[in-house]
Amino acid sequence: MGTLQLEVVTPDKTVVSSAVEMAVCPGVEGEFGVLPKHVSLLSALKIGGLRYRIDGRDEYVFISGGFADVNNDVLTVLAESAELAQDIDTARAQAARERAEKRLAQQDDRVDVARAEAALSRAVTRLSLAQLR
Numbered sequence: 001m002g003t004l005q006l007e008v009v010t011p012d013k014t015v016v017s018s019a020v021e022m023a024v025c026p027g028v029e030g031e032f033g034v035l036p037k038h039v040s041l042l043s044a045l046k047i048g049g050l051r052y053r054i055d056g057r058d059e060y061v062f063i064s065g066g067f068a069d070v071n072n073d074v075l076t077v078l079a080e081s082a083e084l085a086q087d088i089d090t091a092r093a094q095a096a097r098e099r100a101e102k103r104l105a106q107q108d109d110r111v112d113v114a115r116a117e118a119a120l121s122r123a124v125t126r127l128s129l130a131q132l133r
Helices: 090-105 113-130
Strands: 004-009 014-020 022-027 030-034 041-054 057-071 074-079 082-084
Touching: 004 022, 014 041, 014 082, 022 057, 022 074, 030 041, 041 074, 041 113, 057 113, 090 113
Parallel strands: 004 074
Antiparallel strands: 004 014, 022 030, 022 041, 041 057, 057 074, 057 082
């Protein structure tokens, strides 16, 4: 079947740079898969898990929004932040989840609800991906 090159980069570092069999990305309109020879594509990404297959096994990367570009058998993911599932600090993610839930439970007009909901989504996604490693 062949492979495609997966590049997951953030403003700070390259998280993944590898030839993969396939990838499934968390697009804003829903998940989408990318196989070798995929047609060119540009998509916005939402908070979620990016799954890719390498040597017959699935690996996961946490993505905190960004863009995916598919061109000439290269999938480039430009993410606001990203981390491999095995690198997720579950204690930190659990603490972030609890902080976000506490903020959302407050009946205070000073709470930025959208920001708290995004923080909760990031924390929950990190925790679920950490369980898959």
